Amino acid sequence: MVLGAGVVGVTTAYALARRGLKVAIVDRAEGPARGTSYSNGAQLSYAYTDALGSPAMLKKLPMLVLGGDPSFRIQATIDPAFFQWGLRFLRNCTGERFSRNTRAGLALALESRLAMHALTERHPFDFGHAAPGKMHLFYDHSAFRAAGEVMELKRRHGAVQAALTAEEAIAIEPALATATGIAGVIYSPQDEVGDPFRFASGLLDILIRDYGVEARFGCHVDRLEIDRGTARISDATGATIIGKKLAVCLGIAAPRWLRKAGVRVPVWPMKGYSFTARCGDAAPRVSITDTARKVVFCPLAGRMRVAGLAELGVWDPSLHHQPLRALVRMARTSLPQAAAYDALESEWAGLRPMSPSSLPIISRPRPELLLNIGHGMLGWTFAMGAAERAASLIHHQD
Numbered sequence: 001m002v003l004g005a006g007v008v009g010v011t012t013a014y015a016l017a018r019r020g021l022k023v024a025i026v027d028r029a030e031g032p033a034r035g036t037s038y039s040n041g042a043q044l045s046y047a048y049t050d051a052l053g054s055p056a057m058l059k060k061l062p063m064l065v066l067g068g069d070p071s072f073r074i075q076a077t078i079d080p081a082f083f084q085w086g087l088r089f090l091r092n093c094t095g096e097r098f099s100r101n102t103r104a105g106l107a108l109a110l111e112s113r114l115a116m117h118a119l120t121e122r123h124p125f126d127f128g129h130a131a132p133g134k135m136h137l138f139y140d141h142s143a144f145r146a147a148g149e150v151m152e153l154k155r156r157h158g159a160v161q162a163a164l165t166a167e168e169a170i171a172i173e174p175a176l177a178t179a180t181g182i183a184g185v186i187y188s189p190q191d192e193v194g195d196p197f198r199f200a201s202g203l204l205d206i207l208i209r210d211y212g213v214e215a216r217f218g219c220h221v222d223r224l225e226i227d228r229g230t231a232r233i234s235d236a237t238g239a240t241i242i243g244k245k246l247a248v249c250l251g252i253a254a255p256r257w258l259r260k261a262g263v264r265v266p267v268w269p270m271k272g273y274s275f276t277a278r279c280g281d282a283a284p285r286v287s288i289t290d291t292a293r294k295v296v297f298c299p300l301a302g303r304m305r306v307a308g309l310a311e312l313g314v315w316d317p318s319l320h321h322q323p324l325r326a327l328v329r330m331a332r333t334s335l336p337q338a339a340a341y342d343a344l345e346s347e348w349a350g351l352r353p354m355s356p357s358s359l360p361i362i363s364r365p366r367p368e369l370l371l372n373i374g375h376g377m378l379g380w381t382f383a384m385g386a387a388e389r390a391a392s393l394i395h396h397q398d
Contacts, residue, residue: 001026001231001241003221003257004249006037007383010200010207012249012372014119015391017211024214024241025204026233031217033200035317036251036379039274039348041296041307042195043287045134045381046113047159047188049105050150051358052376053092070326071294075313081255082313085268088356099153101357105378106154108359112385113192119384123206127198128301134191134287135169137182137334143291144184151186162187175284178337193287193298196380216241224260231368245394247370252315252353254373263365267374269351271314273327274307276300276346282337290334295327297338304339306331310377312354319349352377360386364393 002013005027017023029035064074076082092101120129138144144163151161169185170176176185207213223234224246231246248254252269283304288297295308308327324347332341355361355374360382363371372390375382 001233001243001245002247002249003027003233004251004253005029005032005200005204005215005217006035006249006251007033007196007200007380008251008372008375008386009249010203011383011387012247012390013207013213014203014211015387016247016394017207017213019391019394021394022212023207024216024243025207026216026219026221026241028220029217031201032204033197036350036352037196037200038350039276039305039346040196040272040350040380041274042193042298042300042305042380043134043296044113044116044192044194045188045378046109046191047106047154047161048134048136048191048289049102049109049154049378049381051092051098051101051105052354053089053101053356053358054098055093055095056146058090058093071308071330072310073312075311077313082268085266085356088266092357097357101359102150102154103157104359105382106157106159108385108389109378109381110158110385111388112382115384115388116192119203123210125202125206127195127202129192129194131190131192132286132299133187133189134289135173135176135188136186136289136291137176137179138184138186139181139292141183147186147291148184160188160190162189173284173286173288175282175335175338176288178282178335191287193300194380195300224257226261226366226368229368245368245370247372247390249372251373251379252351254353254371258371261366261369263369265361265371265373266356267353267361268313269315270354270377271309271311271317271349271351272307272377273309273319273324274305274348275324275328275344276303276305277344278340279304280337280339280341282335284335284338288335288338293330293334295331295334297331297335303345306339315351317349317351319347324349352379362386362389362393370394
């Protein structure tokens with residue numbers, strides 16, 4: 001049984017079913033990818049896997065706690081789980097751990113890229129998948145130099161990236177002529193894009209049609225029992241699904257559910273926002289990340305997906321208009337003609353499940369239980385590779 005039908009859940013179901021296992025996927029929503037996967041930034045950032053915890057982040061923490069950055073804030077609480085997560089995060093802010101976590105994230109991302117290409121070759125389907133490349137814009141020369149050092153680290157471990165001047169970047173992406181004050185650009189020419197909602201929906205159709213996967217939606221599971229060799233989940237009506245193993249792919253809901261099995265995991269929410277609009281008169285063809293404003297521009301199937309904001313510790317997934325308006329203002333300031341900012345077609349907010357290391361938690365704490373959680377801001381990027389690793393824990397250990 002796979003609990004959760006976001007991009008991590010459906011890819012885990014695919015990796016398990018492809019290995020010949022009988023799989024049922026269960027979700028409380030009425031269809032796949034209705035939560036954090038629904039309308040996120042849509043970038044498949046295979047070369048950009050920089051861990052959140054770093055010495056630079058450590059220096060910024062007092063300012064973030066005091067609300068000094070409009071694009072990133074921390075909501076502290078007296079919850080002991082917050083302090084436990086925070087202490088683990090602080091331990092990951094050393095230079096050595098930042099390097100280690102970034103390299104580990106890159107290895108997983110490159111595995112994901114290979115797995116995604118194998119999937120689309122085996123099962124071609126349309127989810128707006130393209131490879132326009134990606135550019136990170138830097139407006140501060142010291143930040144650009146630091147990014148160049150991380151780029152060199154990742155290039156030694158398989159990333160394809162280059163450092164560009166503003167003029168060189170504009171020659172590749174003319175839309176950047178509308179941006180002012182660029183100090184430098186890190187260019188990842190092989191990075192890709194894809195609509196995670198369309199991906200999850202299309203892959204689920206393939207799973208049902210070609211692999212006999214059973215999908216149960218609208219299932220509000222309120223009870224979990226794990227015995228030797230058996231896992232049972234029950235909904236409020238008493239209906240029970242029994243399997244030999246349970247794969248938990250619940251994102252930010254995972255900690256609460258795993259406590260039912262006596263398992264505690266360090267996952268904390270990072271709320272983000274996005275909107276989708278028609279492309280503007282100077283819409284970029286390449287994916288763009290404005291590192292100063294922490295805004296992502298993703299050309300997606302004829303539209304522009306814009307995502308940003310980071311609110312660590314916010315558990316409310318509701319769409320609030322004030323942060324969304326702030327995101328629109330920042331995007332307009334960054335690339336004023338990238339999108340039709342006065343005519344948004346869709347708006348979204350979601351909770352990204354953060355681990356202290358910025359790496360997903362893929363493990364088997366009990367023989368009947370498989371975890372694939374905590375993918376943070378790179379859940380869409382990591383999904384295919386994480387699913388393969390998770391399925392291998394079942395395939396090789398049993």
